[in-house]
Amino acid sequence: MDIKIRIEKVVSGGLGFSRIDEKVYFVPFTLPGELIFGEIYEDKKEYAFVRVKEIIEKSEKRITPVCPIFGYCGGCQLQMTDYKTQLSIKKDMIEESISRIAKIDIPVMDIVESDKVFNYRNKGSFQVFNGSKIGYCEPGTTDPFPIESCPIMEEPINRRIKEFLTIEEENKKIEGMKALVIRSNFESKIIDSTIKKDWFIENVAGLNFIVDIDTFFQVNRTIIPKWLGHIKDLVLNYKVGKGLLDLYSGVGIISQYLAPYFDHVIGIEINKTLVKNGNKALELNKINNTKFITADASRFYSLGFIYDTVIINPPRKGISYKMIKSLIQSKPKVIIYSSCNPDTFARDIRQLIAGGYSIDYIQGFDMFPNTKHLEVVGVIYLK
Numbered sequence: 552m553d554i555k556i557r558i559e560k561v562v563s564g565g566l567g568f569s570r571i572d573e574k575v576y577f578v579p580f581t582l583p584g585e586l587i588f589g590e591i592y593e594d595k596k597e598y599a600f601v602r603v604k605e606i607i608e609k610s611e612k613r614i615t616p617v618c619p620i621f622g623y624c625g626g627c628q629l630q631m632t633d634y635k636t637q638l639s640i641k642k643d644m645i646e647e648s649i650s651r652i653a654k655i656d657i658p659v660m661d662i663v664e665s666d667k668v669f670n671y672r673n674k675g676s677f678q679v680f681n682g683s684k685i686g687y688c689e690p691g692t693t694d695p696f697p698i699e700s701c702p703i704m705e706e707p708i709n710r711r712i713k714e715f716l717t718i719e720e721e722n723k724k725i726e727g728m729k730a731l732v733i734r735s736n737f738e739s740k741i742i743d744s745t746i747k748k749d750w751f752i753e754n755v756a757g758l759n760f761i762v763d764i765d766t767f768f769q770v771n772r773t774i775i776p777k778w779l780g781h782i783k784d785l786v787l788n789y790k791v792g793k794g795l796l797d798l799y800s801g802v803g804i805i806s807q808y809l810a811p812y813f814d815h816v817i818g819i820e821i822n823k824t825l826v827k828n829g830n831k832a833l834e835l836n837k838i839n840n841t842k843f844i845t846a847d848a849s850r851f852y853s854l855g856f857i858y859d860t861v862i863i864n865p866p867r868k869g870i871s872y873k874m875i876k877s878l879i880q881s882k883p884k885v886i887i888y889s890s891c892n893p894d895t896f897a898r899d900i901r902q903l904i905a906g907g908y909s910i911d912y913i914q915g916f917d918m919f920p921n922t923k924h925l926e927v928v929g930v931i932y933l934k
């Protein structure tokens with residue numbers, strides 16, 4: 552069925568949003584104020600998804616995307632507008648999630664911008680198909696889109712893609728593979744998943760980290776110092792106690808940055824390799840008051856790690872109800888919560904507020920320009 556609608560705003564997921572009567576319509580790749588004609592491709596009782604056939608009235612903020620396959624590969628959702636507008640859309644996205652899900656009214660600070668808007672990603676995950684072509688696959692589809700480069704990847708990653716596609720010997724290395732990961736570091740060194748267990752040293756915010764081809768590391772090196780600097784300022788502003796507990800610590804980037812400001816720091820991370828690499832990095836960075844432990848972070852209470860200052864930086868799904876209960880029980884005086892998903896962040900802070908906490912500060916960081924993704928940081932404290 553076809554429909555003509557005007558986009559009211561852009562919401563979580565980078566989706567244009569419109570409401571007609573009691574029904575909500577989500578329209579990818581549209582901007583506030585635009586009048587579009589499109590077809591409904593998924594229709595439910597309370598909401599529907601619409602694919603644009605024609606933009607009848609364009610937003611003055613609409614620009615020509617840099618990437619020729621924007622809209623097809625599933626990677627970027629906001630390249631159709633300038634960076635300033637992207638930042639304002641992302642701030643609105645956080646505000647909308649907070650008021651709809653957390654049901655609180657609190658001002659959200661302006662988004663902290665990334666120094667680089669293109670060529671910022673230090674990690675690319677690609678599909679290999681038709682023997683040895685490289686591409687992206689739009690979520691929910693099975694046909695990869697071939698690429699020769701990607702404008703949001705760091706240049707060394709694009710050079711490596713070109714080598715795989717144009718040099719026979721390199722092309723043979725990816726023949727028959729299904730997935731290909733390429734990473735670049737601060738000195739443009741490259742590792743890729745044609746070599747198992749490869750690793751390099753990454754340097755960010757003055758600290759060294761061991762990064763494996765297949766373990767988590769923040770993807771946008773250019774914004775990390777600003778993000779860590781803000782977390783440090785918040786921690787020092789609210790600082791209580793001599794110890795810091797860093798839950799979901801990864802390779803320990805937050806713990807190690809904050810280590811000089813505490814007597815001791817404990818990081819809890821479920822991935823053994825990240826814990827091993829985190830503990831090795833402590834030697835590289837000459838930090839001797841910090842320790843990383845392999846465990847499920849939601850067990851921190853039963854493991855006896857009860858601290859007044861807690862950092863939480865979980866995956867997109869947010870924190871479990873078990874962890875919410877443990878936090879409410881162990882009563883840390885201040886929790887700095889950094890999340891890459893405003894919806895689960897809003898859900899979790901709602902539960903913490905119901906458990907007696909207040910929230911004081913919410914700010915987004917644009918770690919992922921041109922995409923629907925962002926990082927949001929909040930301070931949750933006991934009065």
Ligand SMILES: C[S@@+](CC[C@H](N)C(=O)[O-])C[C@H]1O[C@@H](n2cnc3c(N)ncnc32)[C@H](O)[C@@H]1O
Binds near residue numbers: 767805819847848866
């Ligand atoms: C968003 S990353 C953040 C890592 C780190 N704070 C950083 O900035 O590099 C989330 C981390 O949580 C870890 N993780 C996922 N589930 C976990 C759990 N139940 N307990 C502890 N760590 C977990 C993942 O392995 C990943 O390293």
